[in-house]
Each structure stands twice: as structure tokens, then as C-alpha cells.
Amino acid sequence: MKALLLTFALLGLLIAGCGPAVPADAEIPVTPAVAPLAASVEFTPVPSATATSTVVPAIPATVTPIPTASATPSPIPTATPTATETPIPSPTAEPLRPCDQRIPDDGLLPIITQKFAMSRDFAPSDLVKLSDALPNRVTLGYPSEIREMVLPPLAEMIAAMESAGLKPFIISAYRSYAAQSIAWNKWLQREPDRAAILSAPPGHSEHQLGTTVDFGSPELPGIVGEEDIQFHTYFYMTSESRWLEENAHLYGFTLSYPRDSFELTGFYYEPWHYRYVGVDLATQLKDTGQFLTANQFETQPPPCIP
Numbered sequence: 001m002k003a004l005l006l007t008f009a010l011l012g013l014l015i016a017g018c019g020p021a022v023p024a025d026a027e028i029p030v031t032p033a034v035a036p037l038a039a040s041v042e043f044t045p046v047p048s049a050t051a052t053s054t055v056v057p058a059i060p061a062t063v064t065p066i067p068t069a070s071a072t073p074s075p076i077p078t079a080t081p082t083a084t085e086t087p088i089p090s091p092t093a094e095p096l097r098p099c100d101q102r103i104p105d106d107g108l109l110p111i112i113t114q115k116f117a118m119s120r121d122f123a124p125s126d127l128v129k130l131s132d133a134l135p136n137r138v139t140l141g142y143p144s145e146i147r148e149m150v151l152p153p154l155a156e157m158i159a160a161m162e163s164a165g166l167k168p169f170i171i172s173a174y175r176s177y178a179a180q181s182i183a184w185n186k187w188l189q190r191e192p193d194r195a196a197i198l199s200a201p202p203g204h205s206e207h208q209l210g211t212t213v214d215f216g217s218p219e220l221p222g223i224v225g226e227e228d229i230q231f232h233t234y235f236y237m238t239s240e241s242r243w244l245e246e247n248a249h250l251y252g253f254t255l256s257y258p259r260d261s262f263e264l265t266g267f268y269y270e271p272w273h274y275r276y277v278g279v280d281l282a283t284q285l286k287d288t289g290q291f292l293t294a295n296q297f298e299t300q301p302p303p304c305i306p
């Protein structure tokens with residue numbers, strides 16, 4: 001497990017919030033800085049567990065204060081008066097916790113955005129290896145993990161894509177809080193002013209839920225004109241992306257961060273980032289054109305105090 005953390009951490013270096021964030025309206029995004037990392041990370045399996053144990057624990061401590069939280073201190077007081085005045089609907093309702101103490105439920109629909117995070121202590125309990133159901137050409141040999149319930153539909157979807165002549169692969173799936181911390185710290189060091197745009201602070205990535213996958217396409221380097229590129233907004237032009245846009249909902253997956261979702265999600269367009277939400281909701285979202293976070297805010301109360 002710890003060996004995995006480091007591997008994901010390395011992956012996290014290039015995929016930060018999941019990938020380079022690029023303004024949604026920018027048709028020609030600037031993401032080349034990511035490519036060199038991809039080369040070094042992609043084929044570094046890092047088998048040594050010893051290295052991991054020294055690296056991982058050190059990181060979260062530095063990261064704990066999530067900077068975005070300080071911007072909105074106001075919503076806290078309002079929770080208290082409501083509780084005293086409303087005696088009825090509170091049998092199951094627990095008081096809202098600060099987001100850094102939040103443990104999401106086991107369901108598929110916890111809200112995770114740049115505003116609403118989860119605890120560093122949260123990790124899914126039912127992670128399985130992608131390699132249990134997917135071949136090396138799809139996992140790239142990475143020791144990626146995902147929640148158990150997601151693996152069968154994912155494998156089914158990949159099989160359908162391959163039957164259609166496509167060659168999808170999976171660059172990232174579950175990422176631990178520690179792995180995300182390492183990625184976030186790297187961005188803070190490199191571009192402190194833009195870290196919040198380029199990356200997700202630890203606790204704010206859907207990858208920590210274990211239900212989210214980043215896809216890759218062998219067509220991307222040719223389209224972008226960079227041999228080592230793994231993540232680029234131009235992914236939307238690949239055959240794999242076009243297929244996913246049309247069909248992913250049939251397998252329960254939805255694109256988390258479409259164009260113009262920034263205001264609610266805090267993330268720019270990430271055409272490679274799909275989250276499993278089940279066929280019913282994914283189909284509803286596909287049919288209505290609504291994106292997941294917008295639907296969640298309509299159907300769920302705020303999950304925590306940012």
C-alpha cells in the first residue's frame with residue numbers, strides 16, 4: 001500500500017488536481033510544462049516500500065491548513081440557531097463538521113470540490129487493484145486501485161472501447177490524501193500564486209474517493225505535438241474521449257469537470273477525468289446536460305463547513 005502511495009504521488013506530480021488546469025474558454029491551453037514530468041513518472045514503478053514510509057508521513061503536516069478555507073469563515077454561526085429553533089428534522093442529521101474532519105459516506109455521491117473537502121483520514125475500505133480485471137496495456141503496469149464496485153463496470157466499458165477499435169489506458173485512479181499532498185506541495189513550490197488553479201489541495205480531489213479515473217489516449221501526443229504528454233485539454237479531440245463523451249454514462253461514469261463547471265467545482269475543464277456515479281444518475285446527467293456537482297448542490301445540503 002505504501003509503495004502505491006509513492007507511485008501515486010509521483011503520478012500526482014503531473015496530474016495535480018488531476019491534471020493541468022486550463023481555462024475552459026481557452027481552446028489552446030498551455031500545459032506543456034506537464035509533459036517532462038510525465039516521462040519520468042510514467043515508467044517509474046518505484047517498488048521500494050522503505051522509501052515510501054519516510055516520505056509520506058512528512059507531507060500532510062505541512063499541508064494541513066487549507067488556504068481556501070480562510071476566505072469563507074462566515075457560514076459557521078448560522079448552523080447553530082437553526083438547530084435550536086428546528087426540533088423536527090434532526091433525528092439523523094448530524095451537526096455539520098469542518099471539512100477537514102469530514103468522513104464521506106460509502107455512497108457514490110459525496111460532494112467534493114475546491115471548496116468542500118474531506119478528512120485526511122478518509123480512505124475507501126474496499127479498494128481493489130485495477131490489474132485484477134484489466135490487462136497491462138490498460139493499467140500501464142501501474143499498481144492503481146479503485147473501489148471494488150467500480151471495477152466491473154470499468155472493465156466492461158474498457159472492453160467495449162477496445163471492441164470499437166480504441167486503445168484507452170488508465171493513468172490514475174485512487175489517490176490517497178498523502179499522494180495528493182505531495183502533488184499539492186510541488187505546485188505550491190513551483191507556482192504558489194496559481195497552485196489553487198493548477199492543482200487540488202489534499203482532501204479536495206475526487207480521486208481520494210476511489211471512484212474516479214483519468215483516461216489516456218495514444219492519440220494525444222500526436223495531437224498536442226509532444227511525445228511525452230499525458231494530460232492535455234486536447235484529450236477531448238481523441239477518439240477515446242469522443243467515445244467516452246457519448247457512451248460513458250451507459251457504464252455509470254460521468255465527466256466531473258466539463259467546460260464551464262469552474263464556478264461550482266473550482267476545477268477547469270478536464271476531459272480525461274471520469275467519476276463513477278451509477279448508470280441511473282450518469283444517464284440522467286447525460287440526458288439533461290447537467291454536470292455532477294450542479295446536480296449534487298441541487299439534491300444535497302452542503303456537506304461540511306469549509
Ligand SMILES: [Zn+2]
Pocket residue numbers: 017018019172207212213214270272273274
Ligand atoms: Zn482526475
